[in-house]
Amino acid sequence: VELQLGKMPIHDVIAGAVGLAIGLILANLLGYSFAKIPVVGDYIPVIFSIVFGYLGITITIKKRRELTGLFDFVPRFMKDFAKMREMRAAPDAAPEESAKAAPTADAHAYKLLDTSVIIDGRIADICDTGFIEGTLLIPVFVLEELQHIADSADALKRTRGRRGLDILQRIRQSTKVKVEITNVDFDDISEVDSKLVRLGQQVGGKIITNDYNLNKVAQLRGVEVLNINELSNAVKPVVIPGETMRVTIVKSGKEPGQGVAYLDDGTMIVVENGNRHMNESITVEVTSALQTAAGRMIFAKPAH
Template sequence: MLRNLVRAVFTIVGAMIGYGVFLLAKYLIEFSGHEEWVDFSGVQELCIIALFAIIFGLLFFRLTPTLKKQGNKMANNIESDLQKMSTNDIIMGTIGLIAGLIIAFLISQIYATINIPFLNVILNVITYIILGYLGIIIATKKGPDIRNIITSSRSAASSGRNRQKTGAPPKIFDTSVIIDGRILDIMKTGFIEGPVVIPEFVLVELQHIADSSDSLKRNRGRRGLDILNKIQTDYGIEIYNTMSEKALDEIPEVDIKLLKLAQIMNGKVVTNDFNLNKVAGIKGVEVLNINELANTLKPVVLPGEEMELALVKEGKENNQAVAYLDDGTMIVVEEGRKFIGLTIKVLVTSVLQTSAGRMIFAKPAAGR
């Protein structure tokens, strides 16, 4: 019963399209200056209309299974895309569609001066379709940037703590910097300028780490999710949906995806990953490394300085002992093994600075 009803509906639609095709053909012939070709009597015109309606009605009747199949496929694709989209993307897409249709309406008023009815209709349809589509695409692709700009403006007006310059490049966070957690304190100081971007695939990686069978990884993943939730709560930063970035679909590695996204958005990657830092340099992507920042901000220690330290364990070489500064910097004390467990004065002999951190060498001060 339902199948026959669908066929009947398609047949009626086909007949109506056939009638429309006849009217369009008649108008075009008249517009070309050959009115005599379509100078039909009432009965003749009715018969021709019936012929067009029957031909197109039968055509749509025969094509009903194909059209129905394609319609179901299209509906399933749309439903699948909507399920993958976040609520924010759907809202932004709807707003973009409305904005596009409003602009199309304003432009369509210009077409009212064209005294060609069918051309008028065609131009209106094309304008509404193109601007509606552009409204959806622009709103969904640039939605995170728009939200971040609005959020940063509100924050600057209320507290001035999260000041962001809209002209500054986006800062794209990777998994390591979120798990580390120090980025949250840096954001509180207002040093992070420009929109903050947390890609969807970074969230997925955090979830995988949090679901790991290894307890250490699981705890790190859960800490990362807690930090991410805190960032979202405090600064209103949404997860960036990368589905619209087709260039990322064929890239399986998260790190390479991150660098590609940075190139697309002309942004900077914020990370703690030493290897990612190196690869980014090769690909010409700018990186903000939190570890490098922390090392830069550590107090300067010069050879010849004297300090008091608690020696806590043995070093790798004979007679070496190891101590730590308050900021975690390791100090290797030559000839200090016999003082392990004691607090003594040491004299700095050399400082080794590497991209992985800083190491200080010292020896017991005179009198020891």
């Protein structure tokens, strides 16, 4: 029991203790009512204590976030009450001062970065635009993984790791987003992605990633995810059938006669009978567009 408690987060231990207390109180109330039954009356309180104590622990730990959410109105009520008192105490306050006192978005809403999204580099450009609100939280175990990759004997991994460290330094020097480093670690978990999900649960933050598997695992465990691949697909220009564009055929497609071109944002264009125009810049007419998990794909044919 001591070993298991040592592995559990403190908020789970507190929730379990509260649930155990509630379960034992209910067991005592019900057990007293059944204690006078002949023969089995002496055993019923013990059974109730075991069953209700166990249910109290498991239910409060699993439903901790939902249960604490029921009491979120208390700090909001106290905050609104304090604001009303301030307004009554200073009724002649200037409109500008009232605007300054108005609540803004939570500055401590944490966004957690995983290793892959840091190495990817696009997150730095997104931060520069000012679209990221709140605080970027960089766990120490992510930094250690980046350092491990940067020190790898493999040249490609070493380059990726150093790029990630450079991107992280650029983000920290940005004036449009606040960055914090946390030393929180989970010794009972070996995988960095699993640690990141656990930290997201602990701080109530969102994970920014471009890792498809981490995206799914985090969502299954109740952690919100911001996937920059989905963001990139969402802001790509929309094309409609009949629209024309100028492209350069760079390689052959999977089907006979097909040619493949790419837009500046990386969108693949499959051109019917485009193979005959290899390495040529031609005007094509869009016939259809397909949205896939990997991104948007456009089908076209040479314009006549």
